Structures are given as C-alpha cells and as structure tokens.
Amino acid sequence: MSRLPCTVALVGNPNAGKSALFNALTGARQKIANYPGVTVERKAGRFALPNGEPVELVDLPGTYGLDATSPDEEVTRRVIMGEQPGQAQPEVLVIVLDASNLEQHLVLAQEVIALGRPTVVALNMIDLAERDGLVLDPAALAAELGVPVIPTVAVRRRGLAELGAAVGAARETAAHEPAHPRAHLTMPERRMLARTMARGAVLSETSKHRLHARLDRVLLHPWLGPPILFALLFVVFQAVFSWAKPFQDGLDALFSSGADGLRSVMPPSLLRDLITDGVIAGVGSVIVFLPQILVLFFFILVMEATGYMARAAFLMDRMMAGVGLSGRSFIPLLSSFACAVPGIMATRSITDPKDRLTTILIAPMMTCSARLPVYAVIIAAFIPARDVLPGVGLQGLVLFVLYVSGIFGAMVAALVFRRSLTRGAASGFIMELPKYQLPTIKDLALGLFQRGWIFLRRAGTMIFTVAIALWLLLNFPRAEPGQDQVNASIAGHIANGLAVLVEPIGFNRDIALTLIPTMAAREVAISSLATTYAVGASDENARTIGLAAQLKQHWSLATALAFLAWFVFAPQCMSTIAVTRRETNGWKWPAFMLAYLFGLAYLFAGIVYWTAVACGMG
Amino acid sequence: MTLDQLPLRVLARIVAVDWAALVPEEAQRLRALGLDEGAQVRLAYRGVFMTRDPLAVEIGRMTVALRRVHARAMHVEPVAADCPA
Numbered sequence: 001m002s003r004l005p006c007t008v009a010l011v012g013n014p015n016a017g018k019s020a021l022f023n024a025l026t027g028a029r030q031k032i033a034n035y036p037g038v039t040v041e042r043k044a045g046r047f048a049l050p051n052g053e054p055v056e057l058v059d060l061p062g063t064y065g066l067d068a069t070s071p072d073e074e075v076t077r078r079v080i081m082g083e084q085p086g087q088a089q090p091e092v093l094v095i096v097l098d099a100s101n102l103e104q105h106l107v108l109a110q111e112v113i114a115l116g117r118p119t120v121v122a123l124n125m126i127d128l129a130e131r132d133g134l135v136l137d138p139a140a141l142a143a144e145l146g147v148p149v150i151p152t153v154a155v156r157r158r159g160l161a162e163l164g165a166a167v168g169a170a171r172e173t174a175a176h177e178p179a180h181p182r183a184h185l186t187m188p189e190r191r192m193l194a195r196t197m198a199r200g201a202v203l204s205e206t207s208k209h210r211l212h213a214r215l216d217r218v219l220l221h222p223w224l225g226p227p228i229l230f231a232l233l234f235v236v237f238q239a240v241f242s243w244a245k246p247f248q249d250g251l252d253a254l255f256s257s258g259a260d261g262l263r264s265v266m267p268p269s270l271l272r273d274l275i276t277d278g279v280i281a282g283v284g285s286v287i288v289f290l291p292q293i294l295v296l297f298f299f300i301l302v303m304e305a306t307g308y309m310a311r312a313a314f315l316m317d318r319m320m321a322g323v324g325l326s327g328r329s330f331i332p333l334l335s336s337f338a339c340a341v342p343g344i345m346a347t348r349s350i351t352d353p354k355d356r357l358t359t360i361l362i363a364p365m366m367t368c369s370a371r372l373p374v375y376a377v378i379i380a381a382f383i384p385a386r387d388v389l390p391g392v393g394l395q396g397l398v399l400f401v402l403y404v405s406g407i408f409g410a411m412v413a414a415l416v417f418r419r420s421l422t423r424g425a426a427s428g429f430i431m432e433l434p435k436y437q438l439p440t441i442k443d444l445a446l447g448l449f450q451r452g453w454i455f456l457r458r459a460g461t462m463i464f465t466v467a468i469a470l471w472l473l474l475n476f477p478r479a480e481p482g483q484d485q486v487n488a489s490i491a492g493h494i495a496n497g498l499a500v501l502v503e504p505i506g507f508n509r510d511i512a513l514t515l516i517p518t519m520a521a522r523e524v525a526i527s528s529l530a531t532t533y534a535v536g537a538s539d540e541n542a543r544t545i546g547l548a549a550q551l552k553q554h555w556s557l558a559t560a561l562a563f564l565a566w567f568v569f570a571p572q573c574m575s576t577i578a579v580t581r582r583e584t585n586g587w588k589w590p591a592f593m594l595a596y597l598f599g600l601a602y603l604f605a606g607i608v609y610w611t612a613v614a615c616g617m618g
Numbered sequence: 619m620t621l622d623q624l625p626l627r628v629l630a631r632i633v634a635v636d637w638a639a640l641v642p643e644e645a646q647r648l649r650a651l652g653l654d655e656g657a658q659v660r661l662a663y664r665g666v667f668m669t670r671d672p673l674a675v676e677i678g679r680m681t682v683a684l685r686r687v688h689a690r691a692m693h694v695e696p697v698a699a700d701c702p703a
Binding site: 103313327 | 646648650651654655663664674677683684
C-alpha cells in the first residue's frame with residue numbers, strides 16, 4: 001500500500017535547540033507558511049530515513065506543556081493530538097531536550113510520552129552540557145523514560161543518522177503495536193520524577209564556571225548592561241545605514257540603467273512607459289531596501305541566536321512597562337526602525353494578545369528606512385547646514401527630533417490604547433533567558449535567505465500590482481492635446497479634491513498629488529515630487545539637486561516643516577497595511593491604524609504649520 | 619520573606635505560592651517553568667531603574683525573567699547548605 005509521506009514532528013521546550021536540529025535534518029529544503037486561520041508559523045521540511053523513505057518533518061512551536069497558554073502552544077497541542085485541520089497527525093514524535101536543562105525539559109517529555117504515541121528523544125546540545133562539566137548517561141535516561149534516547153549536537157551534525165534510524169524503528173514498532181497511553185501523573189508528580197530522572201542521568205558534574213553566568217554578570221549588570229545595549233543598538237543603526245549604502249546605490253543604478261536601456265530599445269509607447277515608470281520604478285524603489293533589511297536581520301538573527309535578544313528584552317522591560325507593554329515588545333519595535341513589516345511579523349513572539357495588538361498598532365511610528373530619503377531631501381533643501389552647538393549640526397538635530405517624535409508618539413499612543421482599546425490587566429513579563437551560544441554560519445545564512453525571499457516575493461506581487469494601478473490612475477483618461485496629463489488623470493482629479501482638505505495644514509496641490517502614489521511607499525514621495533515639478537534630469541543625483549531648488553521656489557519653510565511632521569505619523573505604506581491585515585486576520589485593525597495615524601499626521605502637521613506661520617516662517 | 623525581598627545570589631526554597639494573586643495564564647506559565655512550591659531558586663539580577671523591575675531568577679540550570687509582582691506572590695526561605703538543585 002502506498003502512503004503519503006510519513007509525518008514526524010519535533011516537540012520541545014523553547015530554547016531546546018529544536019530549530020537547529022530541524023535545520024540540520026532538512027537543510028535548505030524547508031517550507032514556511034502559516035497554519036490556516038492563525039498567525040503561527042508552520043515550518044516543514046523533508047529528510048530521508050536510513051531506508052531511503054522520505055519523511056515530512058514538522059518543527060512545532062516551542063512549548064512548556066500541553067496546556068496551551070498562547071496561540072503557538074495551542075497549535076503544538078493540536079498537531080500532537082491530531083486535531084489541527086489540514087495537518088496529518090505525526091506518526092512519530094521527536095522530543096528535543098536540552099541536555100544541560102533536563103530537570104526542566106523532562107517535565108514536558110513525560111507529558112508527551114504519556115500520550116503513548118511512538119516517541120524518540122533527542123538529547124540535544126550535549127556538547128554544551130559537557131562544556132558546563134556535565135557528563136550524562138543516555139542509556140539510564142532511556143530506561144527511565146521507556147523510549148529511545150539519542151544524544152545529538154545539531155549544530156555539528158552529530159547523532160543525526162542515529163536519530164533517523166531510531167525514528168524509522170519507532171515507526172516499525174508502532175505498526176505492530178497499538179498506542180498505549182500511560183498512567184496520568186499530576187504536575188508536581190511529574191516535576192518530582194523529572195528531578196529524580198535528571199539526577200539519575202548525570203554521571204558526573206563538576207562545577208565549572210559557566211560561561212553564561214559570567215557574561216550575564218556584565219551584560220545584565222544594572223549600570224553596565226544598559227550602556228552596552230545602547231552602544232550595540234548604535235552600531236546596528238550605523239551599519240543599517242552605512243553598510244547597506246553601496247549595495248543600495250548599486251541596485252538603484254541597476255534599475256535606472258535597466259529602465260534607460262529599455263527606453264532606448266523599445267519604441268515610445270504606453271506599454272514601454274508602463275514597464276519603465278510603473279513596474280521598474282515602482283518595484284525597484286522597494287527592492288533597493290533589500291540590503292538594509294538584510295543588514296538589520298543579520299544583527300537581529302545574531303542577537304537571537306546568541307541569546308542576547310532575551311537580555312535586551314530584560315533590560316528594556318521596565319521602560320516598556322511604563323507604557324503598559326513588556327520587554328517582549330522591544331524586539332518588534334527595534335525591527336520597525338528598518339521596516340515596520342518585519343517588525344509587525346516579529347510580534348508573533350508576544351504571548352499576550354492585547355500586548356501584541358498594541359505593539360502592531362504603534363510599530364509604524366518608528367522611523368523606518370523608507371522615511372529617510374524623504375527626510376533627507378526636505379532637510380537638505382530647507383534646513384541650513386550650520387552648527388547649533390560645536391559638533392551638533394542643525395540638520396542632524398532636525399533628523400533626530402523627527403526620530404524622537406515618532407518614538408514619543410508611539411509611547412503616548414501605547415499608553416492611550418492600553419487604557420482604552422486594548423485595556424486589560426497589565427501584561428506580565430515571564431521569559432526564559434537562554435544560554436549564550438555561538439551562532440552557526442549556516443543557520444544565519446538560512447535565516448537571512450528566508451527573510452530576504454519573503455521580502456522579494458512581496459515586492460514581486462503586491463507592490464508590483466500597486467505600482468501598475470498607480471501608473472494607470474496617473475495615465476488615464478488620456479489628456480486632450482495641450483492639456484496636462486496629470487490634471488486630466490483620475491489621480492489628478494483626486495488630488496484636486498484632496499488639496500481642499502490639506503490646504504489648512506499648509507499643503508499645496510502638488511503635495512496633495514504626491515500623497516496619492518506615496519500610499520504605496522513613503523519613498524515614492526521624492527520621485528513623484530520630482531515628476532510633478534518636471535525636472536528634466538534623468539540622473540537621480542542631479543534630480544535631487546534640481547528638486548531642492550524647485551522645492552524652495554514652491555514651498556514656504558512652514559510648509560516644508562509641516563511636510564516632515566506629516567511623515568512622522570502618516571501610514572503611507574501599503575505593505576504595512578497588508579501585513580497588519582494578515583497578522584490581525586481582518587480589515588478592522590488595519591482600517592483603524594490608517595484612520596488614527598492619518599488623524600495624528602494631520603494634527604501634528606497642522607500644529608507645526610500654524611506654529612511656524614505664527615513665528616513668521618510662512 | 620517573598621522572592622522579591624531575597625538578597626541576590628542567596629539560595630532559597632519556595633515554601634508557598636499565592637497563586638490566586640496571579641493572572642491564571644501567568645500562574646500556569648510560571649508553574650510550567652518550574653517556579654512552584656519546593657523549587658530551589660536564587661535571585662540573580664534585578665532591573666536597573668528605581669523599582670528594580672524585572673528580576674532574573676536562577677532555577678536549576680535555567681534563568682527566568684519575571685516581574686516583581688510575580689515574585690511577591692512567592693514565599694521563600696533561604697536554604698543553608700548550597701546543595702546542587
């Protein structure tokens with residue numbers, strides 16, 4: 001009888017090294033998707049049993065027990081029990097244990113083994129246990145648990161073949177014997193037994209100085225820890241903007257030369273314009289952010305893999321508690337400084353649903369990299385390059401104020417939301433601080449590749465569609481001879497209507513027109529302003545210089561400041577809205593996000609404009 | 619004495635936990651992490667700012683971060699001998 005590929009699931013506590021084992025077993029042959037209806041990531045991959053039979057391996061979210069306290073843990077429970085729709089019940093369960101944390105991890109192991117399903121235990125990270133001076137006896141543990149125990153070191157690929165063989169054997173045995181659930185124990189009984197078993201498995205234990213204890217003494221030090229964290233964050237920000245710059249310029253040049261090349265090859269037609277101005281300009285303007293995203297994710301993945309991220313959350317918890325959030329929200333908000341999209345995706349690690357929603361709602365206020373081109377052009381055009389203090393330039397100060405305004409706005413918004421929309425008991429902060437570990441190049445590369453691919457796929461689908469739609473809106477209906485195409489187009493008509501709305505905050509019709517395509521992505525504002533002011537230069541650099549002069553002619557200083565203020569809050573990013581819809585499973589919250597952020601943007605831009613006019617900058 | 623009052627790096631046993639004072643999900647999470655009656659714990663770090671929140675607690679070979687509000691629900695008594703937990 002031919003069967004579907006047999007499913008095997010990895011089960012374990014968080015930080016048991018499950019993902020490393022999963023990567024080691026499946027290599028790059030992984031499929032990442034969501035379980036239907038929930039925003040829990042489903043990671044699956046293929047590996048072959050010793051007899052050559054392919055097996056689908058599913059990496060279940062880490063859990064402390066089968067009584068779920070979060071959506072992730074609920075998925076794990078349902079898959080194990082065979083209750084998850086669209087997911088075959090795993091034929092064999094592989095419990096992943098951290099060899100140096102048996103007392104803790106054996107509690108879940110007993111709970112899973114008690115189900116009576118075919119089970120194999122991977123005694124993982126046995127090298128780290130040895131480093132800590134802990135020598136273990138897998139055979140004694142196997143005798144206690146009644147299931148095979150295989151020592152593994154996922155990152156060094158040790159024990160993988162043995163594990164595969166044990167999985168195959170467990171499956172053969174299960175084919176002959178029916179499942180036999182074992183006696184049910186209470187939680188304290190299991191914990192007691194776990195302690196006894198853990199002690200029984202230890203052959204010898206020397207109290208070597210544990211590396212992580214020494215590192216924590218510095219990194220969690222009340223006075224040293226925070227400065228180290230902030231210094232590290234400073235390096236990350238510098239790297240995101242400086243390391244990525246050459247690659248970004250390279251990509252940019254590639255897209256514009258591609259468009260120029262196409263222009264010289266194809267005869268002038270609407271189709272050519274659609275490809276160059278719509279597709280290449282639109283999708284290209286987003287893809288140029290790929291280097292920044294990769295650099296940021298490199299740091300985030302390293303911080304996660306080494307175990308430092310949990311320490312950062314620990315150090316930031318008090319500050320976040322001040323606005324009703326917890327240290328867990330720090331990681332998504334940090335990511336949002338590069339791009340709110342991965343930031344919002346990272347909120348999945350927040351267990352409390354109200355905490356998570358609040359974090360999603362405020363994430364777009366972190367100054368993302370797409371705002372930088374806009375800020376840079378406007379600041380260069382309107383803010384004089386002089387020092388206010390020795391070494392402190394006025395332009396840099398304005399940029400800093402814009403960043404701080406976003407953070408401040410987000411904190412105030414979080415405070416308000418936690419007292420209204422997402423009201424509830426102040427969320428707690430309970431989190432295991434994992435052991436420090438050196439990340440493996442392979443796992444880092446795989447993680448970076450997956451993030452980059454998700455980003456590119458989105459640029460290739462959704463942003464592609466939006467770029468074409470905007471181009472169509474700007475080009476149809478066609479203008480009569482002698483008439484301005486922009487004015488005649490649907491977008492032009494919308495802009496004329498919009499201009500009435502934005503006039504009170506100092507925006508002219510040109511800005512109103514810019515705001516429409518900028519809905520796709522903020523950085524589009526610059527290219528569309530440039531188009532609107534019909535600067536002839538094709539070179540991006542010359543255009544920027546030309547644009548600055550044009551802007552000075554058409555805008556007052558008050559208008560420019562209001563425009564900057566607008567961008568601190570305005571949610572002009574289709575990708576953010578789309579990812580919010582996906583992560584909150586509906587249109588309610590993205591719609592709310594649009595409304596409140598546009599409201600804030602309007603208000604803040606207005607206040608800045610009216611104040612500036614009152615000060616004589618009109 | 620409650621866990622939040624324990625001096626740093628002093629080994630103590632949890633003698634009683636006031637589970638009713640905690641949010642049920644958080645109580646369950648703490649218990650799943652092994653912070654239950656009978657467990658031997660050591661306060662490793664306190665937060666930076668005035669309220670000295672959160673706390674890092676060593677339990678077995680694991681370090682767990684939690685808030686003072688959780689620690690206040692756990693009554694502890696120092697253990698004399700530093701026996702390996």
